[in-house]
Amino acid sequence: MIEIKDIEKSFGSNTVLKGISGIFKEGLTNLIIGGSGSGKTTLLKCMIGLHTPEKGSVQYDGREFIDMDFEQRIEIRKEIGMLFQGSALFDSMTVEENIMFPLNMFTDHAFKEKLERVNFCLERVNLEGKNKLFPAELSGGMKKRVGIARAIAMNPKYLFVDEPNSGLDPKTSIVIDELIKEITEEYNTTTIVVTHDMNSVMGIGDYILFLHEGKKFWEGSNKEIAHTDIAELNDFVFASRFMKAAKKNF
Template identity: 80%
Template sequence: MIEVKNIHKTFGENHVLKGISADFKEGMCNLIIGGSGSGKTTLLKCMVGLHEPEEGSVIYDGRDFTRMNFETRIEIRTEIGMLFQGSALFDSMNVEENIMFPLNMFTDQHRKEKLERVNFCLERVNLAGKNKLFPAELSGGMKKRVGIARAIAMNPKYLFVDEPNSGLDPKTSIVIDDLIQELTEEYKTTTIVVTHDMNSVMGIGENIIFLHQGEKWWEGSNKEISDTDNEELNEFVFASKFMRALQKNKK
């Protein structure tokens, strides 16, 4: 489990996060949702150490990440897998080299062991045999799956996913959501997904945190979200569904 306690983050005079507290549960798909500028990506970056909060704590299974120095954070960093919004694959590396990158950085395994792990991860995301392709040769959905393969290469306890369905068609988005959910259940990871996609919310949102103007405005499951009387959340849900319908009609 990851506990976030009273997180504050500012950029200049902009107070982006205003005392966020939440628990992200093991073996579940925990979603952070909210409109643009609500602070959801900033919260994720504070949780993995890409931003340092002015106040508050991020606690990984009893270990206070925010109180650690760079050296003592390394242990937790090796337990984290992350899929960035744009997949963030290295263009100059092929699929095999991209997935092997964290293994080269954080392990002293022999190449044979690393290659076995790469091939296992590729099989797990249904991309077996695609080792030698370069990112320019991959579709958007394939890039996301390679990004997921790299994120699970270290067999992480904690999986962070930023806007996994950005730029994908609805059918491919469902494939990515299903894969994230399967991996979460299979490895009992604590998975945190930042998204604005209501299909993802209703499909895999076991534990949902809704942010509004830098505050936690609502918390619950996808089974509870339709029955809420939270005005801002209802506006967000309606607007998201409306935009999705509009996009479908354009196609």
């Protein structure tokens, strides 16, 4: 479980996050949603230590992350898997080398043991035998799956996913969503997904935190989101669905 309390973050005179609180539970796909500029990516970066908030608390199963020194944070980061928006694969490395990267960084396992873990992760994302391919030889969906394989290589307790369906067609997006949900439930991971994709919200949103102009405007499940009377949330839902339909028809 990850709990955030009263997170505030500013850049100069611009206050991006204004007292955000929420609880992200294990075994659930927890979504942070909102329009561009709402603060969702900034919140994610505060949670993993890429930004330091001016105020607030980030607790990993009761362990206060913000107050930790560099060495203490490393122990938490060993328990974190991260899928970046553009997959962030190393172009000069093969699929196998990309997935093995965190194992080389954080473990002293023998190569054979690390290779077994790589092959297990590739099998889990249905990419068996793709070890020696380079990112340039992969489709967008395959890159995302390799990114997921790398994110779970360390068998993380906490999985962060930033815009997993960016640039993907609707069919591939559904495959990625289902894979994230399956892994979350299978390993009882605390998974946090930043997205503006309403298909993801309705498909895998066990817990949803909606941000608007740096504030938390609503929280609930995908079963509750259609019945809210929050105008800002309804505007976001309608606009997201309209843009999705427009792109599909175009």
